[in-house]
Amino acid sequence: MFRTKxxxxxxxxxxxxxxxxxxxAVFKQQSxxxxxxxxxxxGQGDSIFIETPAGRQVLxxxxxxKAVLAELSxxxxxxxxxIDLVVLTHPDADHVTGLVEVLKYYQVGSILSSGFQKETxxxxxxxxxxxxxxxxxxxxxxxxxxxxxxxxTLEILWPEQALIDSxxxxxxxxxxVSRLVYEQAEIMLTxxxxxxxxxxxxxxxxxxxxxxxxxxxxxxxxxxxxxxxFLEAVSPQTxxxxxxxxxxxxxxxxxxxxxxxxIFVYRTDRDGRVRVSTDGIQFKIETID
Numbered sequence: 241m242f243r244t245k246x247x248x249x250x251x252x253x254x255x256x257x258x259x260x261x262x263x264x265a266v267f268k269q270q271s272x273x274x275x276x277x278x279x280x281x282x283g284q285g286d287s288i289f290i291e292t293p294a295g296r297q298v299l300x301x302x303x304x305x306k307a308v309l310a311e312l313s314x315x316x317x318x319x320x321x322x323i324d325l326v327v328l329t330h331p332d333a334d335h336v337t338g339l340v341e342v343l344k345y346y347q348v349g350s351i352l353s354s355g356f357q358k359e360t361x362x363x364x365x366x367x368x369x370x371x372x373x374x375x376x377x378x379x380x381x382x383x384x385x386x387x388x389x390x391x392x393t394l395e396i397l398w399p400e401q402a403l404i405d406s407x408x409x410x411x412x413x414x415x416x417v418s419r420l421v422y423e424q425a426e427i428m429l430t431x432x433x434x435x436x437x438x439x440x441x442x443x444x445x446x447x448x449x450x451x452x453x454x455x456x457x458x459x460x461x462x463x464x465x466x467x468x469x470f471l472e473a474v475s476p477q478t479x480x481x482x483x484x485x486x487x488x489x490x491x492x493x494x495x496x497x498x499x500x501x502x503i504f505v506y507r508t509d510r511d512g513r514v515r516v517s518t519d520g521i522q523f524k525i526e527t528i529d
Contacts, residue, residue, distance in 0.1 A: 275392050275422045279506075279514040280311040281528075284460065284484025284491070285334035288429060289315050290420065294390040300327040300418075300429060302338025309341055311513065314528075324349045325386070328366075329415040329431030331358040336366050343369045350376040352386075354399050356414035380416045391520070392422040397445060398437060412459060413437045419452060423520025428452035428474055432459040438470035450474050453523065454516060457481045457500075461492020461507075471499060478504045478525065480516075485509040 273293060280287040282303025289312065290298040297316070302308045323346050328336055340362060342348070351370060357363065370377055384396040398417035399408060408414035415431025428450070438458070441450060455476035458465035460483040479500050483491045492507070506514045512529035 274517045274519050275420075275425070276315075277420065277427060277516040277518075278311075278315045279456065279480050279482055279508060279516070280308060280315075281508045281513040282307045282311060282338060282482075284487040284489075285338070286329070286431070286456075286460075286482045287311065287338060288456070288482075290392075291315075292388045292390060292392045294388065296325075296388045296392075297323050298325045298327065298394070299323050299339075299342065301329055301335040301431075302340070302342050304334040304337050306338065306341050308338035309345060312342070312346075314513070315515075321345070322347045322349070326351045327380075327416055327418070328353045329417075330354055330356055330411045331360070331363045331366070332411050332432065333360065333362055335432070337362050340366050340369065343373065343375070348373075348375050350378060352378050352380050352396075352416065354404065354408075354414045354416050355379045355401070356399075356404065356408065356411055358411060392420060395419045395421060395449070397441060397449065398433070407436060407440060412464075415458075417441070419449070422518060425518040425520050425523065426452040427454040427456070427516070428476070429456045430458035430465075432462075432465070434459065434462075434464040435467045435470075438465065438467050442469050442473045447473055452476055454478045454480065457492070457496070459491075460484075460487070460489070461496045462489065463493035463495050466496050466499060468499060476503060478506070478523070480514055481505065481507045481509075483507060483509045 276291045278289040285303035286301040287303040287308050288300040326348050380396050382396055382398055382400045386394040396418050404414055412432040412434050415433045418429045420427040450473045452474050455474050457479050461481045481492050511527035515526045517524045
């Protein structure tokens, strides 16, 4: 009788351990054929989480506070404490503050940044943690291409490091601008760039490098961004605005919403977290309020 009970106990332990090994594989298989992009609901700020078909994970910006941790817990497996790449588009508090918390909680492989610096307490803390943890820090430069296994590519369109001092005299215009490309699908990610950098991109970049199916609207829908010429060059079918439900800036501006009237628009203040899934040809967009 004792041996029978012991056998049953060992069998249950084996099944439990086997389950722990099998479930991660099941979770990964859910997105094996698709690129997943989440525009996180972090209030008045930006935070975008990307998971490639091969399971590589990228976080672009972290929003204004710890809300990013709760959002990541909803889109990452509970046992996952690693992020392959973190991108800080620029050092304003509504983009970097949440990343400080991310660096404390997650093991980050590499960091990509424009290199624009700001003498604020939160930015100094960000740099301090990077140094303490010995995380690899890379300067973004137009022309870089980060190619992930299974195909997705993150193309860096701005900044030009040789021009950043003359064209980006404030943090917004130093934002890392990238385009995520997976087969025939393209998503433009703009940080907080304003009209000056939009104009530069339109004048200096071939139209094929700008055209995108989905556009993350720059600077939370501020009237200082999303110029008509830039929108025409990108020619998106869908626009996503990351913006707080309550903000003192009046974002998104009515003039920008008017320019976007013929485009499908999703807003984190109204729609919550926005999930974009693509197999490289078709898109599926869901909102999680």
